[in-house]
Amino acid sequence: MTAKSWRSCRVTINGRVRKLSYSDDAIKKLFLPFLQRLSDLSRREGRRIVVYLAAPADTGKTTLALFLERLSLLGAASGLLPLQRLGLEGFQRQKEELDADGKPLSPYGPQAFDTEELARKLAALAAGDDLRWPVFDRSRHEAVPDITPVRKPIVLVEGCWLLLKQDGWENLRSFADYTLAIMAQPESLAARTTQRLIARGLTPRAAHERYDRDYRPAIMQVLTDSWPADETWIYSADGDYQPQPDRLRNYRAKQKQTQMDFDSVKRKDEPIFRAYEEQMTKSGGQTFALGYQQGLETARRNILRRLAGAGGMGREALMETFHITEAELDDLLS
Secondary structure, rough: OOOOOOOEEEEEOEEEEEEEEHHHHHHHHHHHHHHHHHHHHHHHHHOEEEEEEEOOOOOOOOHHHHHHHHHHHHHHHHOOOEEEEEOHHHHHOOOOEEOOOOEEOOOOOOOHHHEEEEEEEEHHHHHHHOEEEEEEEOOOOEEEEEEEEOOOOOEEEEOOOOOOOOOOOOOOOHHHHHHEEOOOHHHHHHHHHHHHHHOOOOOOOHHHHHHHHHHHHHHHHHHHHHHHHHHHHHEOOOOOOOOOOOHHHHHHHHHHHHHHHHHHOOOOHHHHHHHHHHHHHHHHOOHHHHHHHHHHHHHHHHHHHHHHOOOOHHHHHHHHHHHHOHHHHHHHOO
């Protein structure tokens, strides 16, 4: 295997200078074509476009977004339009706020963000309005509204929960002109996160406990409960990115088309959807949620068993394609 050739640059994140390194292949085969597609889309639409970068924690999404921002400026001579990165930190709720159960909000979950205010800002972005974007002041540990002016024709909004199917996030994808998701093996993210926590001063045991308590639930929720994106990249253990394998790309394309077909149905005009909504109202959504979860689990087991039984995919290929651990695979095949 040919050794990777790397390119590096430095960016400032939260007041700290960080060195970024990406392979030539990632830059030439992923980043630049991606920026060209966005530039072409903005020109065709004749307006600002809104792009989502959705990824779990510790996949390098913020540094990637900043690198793409810089790369778009360097590529102006070749026809790339400038891109502006925007984060979700400024929409974090105050620590004093409580969740639905009266408990302090976890800063790691989707409930920690003000999705109503985020929806208003995203709607203004999509409409092409002049606006300023909120930021998070880490010196005061609080969000500061209306700080960053939005001026570029391509806006890349990055965050964990942008494509989440629930918890107030499910309708935000309608504001995006294009979506990019980052997928990763949970094991590589666990190793990366615990190493980062150890570097901050935690013992290995405390770091693993912190990961299991705070990070792992959020990471798995993003990986398993998000809408399919228009494009998906795979995060590598070395911090680089690769294109999504063809077999997985085709599967997610069908998944996305199925959801688009479902969304196009006029629910109010169909008796079956009226009955569905009545049942949802009576049960508070619990009946549907339970049945939906059980149905997905059954379908997943059947698909994996058929793939394994037919001999078309080995265990390692199944774990890589479906982003599951060996223990999870054994459980699904049992």
